[in-house]
Amino acid sequence: MQGIQLQNVTKEYANSQGQKICALKAVNLSIKPGEFIGIAGKNGSGKTTLARLLNGLHLPSTGRVIVNGMDTGRRRQIKEIRRQVAMVFQNPDNQLVSPVIEEEVAFGPENLDLPEEEIERRVDQVLQIVGLSELRHTSPHMLSGGQKQRVAIAAALAMRPAYLVLDEPTSMLDQTGRQGILDYLRELNKRQGITIILISHNMEDLAGAARMILLQEGSIVCDAPPWEAFNREEKNLDLKPPNIVRLAQMLRKSGYLLDEQITTLEQMENSICRLLKSTT
Numbered sequence: 001m002q003g004i005q006l007q008n009v010t011k012e013y014a015n016s017q018g019q020k021i022c023a024l025k026a027v028n029l030s031i032k033p034g035e036f037i038g039i040a041g042k043n044g045s046g047k048t049t050l051a052r053l054l055n056g057l058h059l060p061s062t063g064r065v066i067v068n069g070m071d072t073g074r075r076r077q078i079k080e081i082r083r084q085v086a087m088v089f090q091n092p093d094n095q096l097v098s099p100v101i102e103e104e105v106a107f108g109p110e111n112l113d114l115p116e117e118e119i120e121r122r123v124d125q126v127l128q129i130v131g132l133s134e135l136r137h138t139s140p141h142m143l144s145g146g147q148k149q150r151v152a153i154a155a156a157l158a159m160r161p162a163y164l165v166l167d168e169p170t171s172m173l174d175q176t177g178r179q180g181i182l183d184y185l186r187e188l189n190k191r192q193g194i195t196i197i198l199i200s201h202n203m204e205d206l207a208g209a210a211r212m213i214l215l216q217e218g219s220i221v222c223d224a225p226p227w228e229a230f231n232r233e234e235k236n237l238d239l240k241p242p243n244i245v246r247l248a249q250m251l252r253k254s255g256y257l258l259d260e261q262i263t264t265l266e267q268m269e270n271s272i273c274r275l276l277k278s279t280t
């Protein structure tokens with residue numbers, strides 16, 4: 001079966017006093033190929049734990065995680081699972097180890113024992129996708145934060161993953177770097193069909209997702225399109241909806257009949273145009 005399924009997954013850790021901490025509680029979740037999912041929740045709600053369970057970096061205490069039919073608890077399948085589910089973390093500096101960008105990107109495919117020509121083809125292709133072909137002989141450490149994160153994404157893409165899991169990839173970037181990464185993710189999802197699972201504290205990052213999962217104290221409390229999650233869960237979870245959603249909420253309160261599903265500037269523009277046309 002294609003997709004990722006979390007079946008009744010609980011994850012416990014032991015703290016320094018040996019007491020149990022339950023980071024995820026009996027979570028059931030099904031991720032379909034090609035989805036763009038945003039994951040949000042307060043600090044400590046279990047987001048990173050969930051991300052790490054998806055490619056076997058963590059194993060469930062109880063329950064099962066199944067990736068395209070493979071169980072992350074089976075040691076023999078873990079290499080293939082990690083190839084299919086790539087991870088990008090918050091701080092690219094912790095992920096980049098090679099002195100030159102193209103070597104960094106080639107590192108994963110080399111470990112798959114692919115022929116030299118195939119490795120070169122993949123490196124060329126993914127550097128082009130992230131717009132770093134011209135800097136391929138540069139050291140990753142010469143790059144800006146946004147460029148480094150793009151190298152980390154290129155290295156993940158070179159493994160040809162079906163799923164890309166990103167744990168707060170934009171939190172260390174300025175506005176331009178952040179927007180660049182978000183645009184790439186949308187392109188990857190749309191054009192290449194790669195499933196994106198994006199964790200962020202910033203609701204602006206998640207506005208473009210098709211599905212939003214909200215975690216609270218280790219449980220999924222909302223699994224809905226972002227517009228619905230923003231309108232429904234704002235008070236319960238201290239969510240600060242994107243500015244465009246807040247503007248739409250304010251205008252609706254003032255009596256303007258805008259669409260309920262607005263989360264992006266483009267949707268706002270379309271909704272206002274429709275409204276103006278209907279009143280002229």
Ligand SMILES: Nc1ncnc2c1ncn2[C@@H]1O[C@H](COP(=O)(O)OP(=O)(O)OP(=O)(O)O)[C@@H](O)[C@H]1O
Nearest residue numbers: 013014015021023042043044045046047048049050
């Ligand atoms: N290795 C660990 N050992 C012990 N406890 C842990 C470990 N990793 C996470 N925890 C605990 O599990 C709970 C969930 O942590 P997790 O990092 O998954 O949450 P999060 O939502 O990603 O938080 P943040 O937004 O701060 O990154 C927290 O109470 C955390 O302290």
